[in-house]
Amino acid sequence: MKKILVANRGEIAIRVMRTAKKMGIKTVAVYSTADRNAPHVKYADEAVCIGEAPSNQSYLLGSKIVDVAKSLNVDGIHPGYGFLSENADFAETVENNNITFIGPRSKAIKMMGDKLAAKDAVKNYDIPMVPGVDHAITDPNEAVEIAKKIGFPILIKAAAGGGGKGMRVVNEEKDVVEQMERAISEATSAFGDGSVFVEKYVTSPRHIEIQVMADMHGNILHFFERECSVQRRHQKVVEEAPSAVLTPQLRERMGQAAIDVARSCDYIGAGTVEFLLDADHNFYFLEMNTRLQVEHPVSELIAGVDLVELQIRVARGEKLDIKQEDLKINGHALELRVYAEDPLNDFLPSVGNLEVYKLPVGKNIRVDNGFEEGMDIPIYYDPMLSKLITYGETRDEAIQLMIHAIENYHVKGVQTTLPFGKFVCQHEAFRSGNFDTHFVKKYYSPEKLEAQHTEEAQIAALIAVKQYLEDQKLLRLPIQ
Structure with a gap:
């Protein structure tokens, strides 16, 4: 593999290119007119404009991206996350054009992208599931009957999506019809598929996910867990590895369950198996994300691996040269997603110009960044500016370093989630x-x-006042 096209933008495009360059692989960036001067464009060896600013006229044009790849003799396409990363049709188009898709095969993406198909695939592996139904429903009366069996509260959930869309928690029977209609409507507009299913709503859950990597030779590894419970609008903001509550025994059981989920769909490459953990530490399979996750750096730091490098090696057909027993957790890592959002105004996107944009630096501080001072924040894409990651020998050390890093991350011109991150790190809970x-x-x-x-x-x-008074006292001292 001599040349890789990264079908993405921002910090993840640079993240992938950095590893490719380390491996001696040339890189190709694609960009929209809004991103003409973006850092990922400058970082790549070659760059091609693929369309106008809206993503459906640029970053979502799979066939155009493949045409660019073919014209530049690209060997592999890395999709990053978001955009086309979990689009089975795109993966299939890449495969059919004799270009390596640096990710799972289209069949696995399709299977795990449909939550009901995913549940069906893993049921032979004795993996704990949240009580509910394993088929799509459209009749509110059926939903009421299911709820009576499994008990309220229930969760009505879109079969074909994520990010909290098409999801409704229902506490009482009288609200089922209205909430189901809303969930179907939202799922239809967000995913073009109104299928929903019903399951028991796990109260006070923790969101624990396991990082997996599988090669073409039947080897599947897990790289321990990530705790992703600090969320707004069902989307993660603060992530850490390892979790503060998993015992070694529970970690081993969840890790094996994640490996079994990957095996159930003949998985290849990097993926994440997500679980809910209830107050009694029972875990339940939630879904599988068939791509690299935003929060992958925390796993890299505690496991001492470069997941993007492993992705590329696996895509080239290489065998994983690590054994599960060789992997050990070292230290603790924390990540804050730095969004251009206003935490004082319901985390709404904050559009503007980065008048000041200075990143923190120092030992065990990592910033996966996609912006520069003076840039405008485009309104067309996810408002994430960067990921701020800290590492320590202990959890407390990683938290304290995160507070220090936040205090030394200077942004003017837009509101960000930096103050929220500090609030979280200082909160007793x-x-x-x-x-x-x-x-x-x-x-x-x-x-x-x-x-x-x-x-x-x-x-x-x-x-400041105390320091001033002390300085004044020194000035008044007689010369000896």
């Missing part, structure tokens, strides 16, 4: 490890964040 996916709902409010800001400003002012 997070520091104790005693939290779940309701962290934001239970503990966070804009008022609390503002109060924290005010308190910090007052402390800073008192320190």
Whole structure:
């Protein structure tokens, strides 16, 4: 593999290219008119404009991306995450044009992309599942009958999507019809598929996922777990590895379950198997993401591997040269997704110009970044600017370093999730490890964040006054 096209933008495009360059592989960037001067375009060996700013006129044009790849004699296409990364048709088109898709085969993407098909695939492996139905339903009366059997609250969920779309928690029978209609409508508009299913809603769950890697020779490894319970709108903001609550025995059981899920669909490459963990530490299979995850750096740091390099090697047909027993957890890693969002205004996107954009630097601080000072934030794409990652020998050390890194990450021109990240790291529930996916709902409010800001400003002012008075005292001392 001599040349790779990265079918993505921003920090993940640069992340993939960095490893490709380390391996002596040439890189090709694709970009929209909005990204003409973006860092990923400058970083690549070659770059091609594929369309206008909206993603459906550029980054989602699979056939055009393949045409570019063929014209430049590209050997492999890495999809990153988002955009076409879990599009089975795109993977198939790449395969059919004799280009290596650096990801799973289209069959596995299709199977795991449909939550009901995924449940069906893994049922022979004795993997714990949330109580519910294993078929799509459209009749609210059927949903009511199911709910009576498994008990309220229930979760009505789109079969064909993620990111919290087409998802409704229902606590009482009287609300089933209305919430089901809403879920079907939302799923239809978001995914073009209104199929929904019903399962028991696990109260106070933790979101635990296992990183897996599989080669073409039947070897599947897991690289331990990531804790992804701090979320807003069902989307992760803070992730860490390992989880503060998994015992070695539970870790081993969940790791083996993740390997079995990958085996159930003849998986190849990097993937993530997601589980819910209830208050009694029972775990349930949720879904499989058939791509590299945003939060993959925390797994890399604790396991001492380059997951993108392993992806490329596996795609080239190489055998994984690591054994499961060789993998050990070393230290602790934390990641904050730095979004251009306003945490004081319901995390709504914050559009503007990066008047100041200075990244923190230092030992055990990693920033996977896609922006530069002076750039505008495009309104057309996900508002993530970067991922801020810290590593420590202990969890406490990683948390303290994250607070330090946040304080040294300077952004002006847009609002970001940096203050929210600091709020999380300083909160007793997070520091104790005693939290779940309701962290934001239970503990966070804009008022609390503002109060924290005010308190910090007052402390800073008192320190400044004290220092001033001490300086004045020194100035008044007689010369000896």
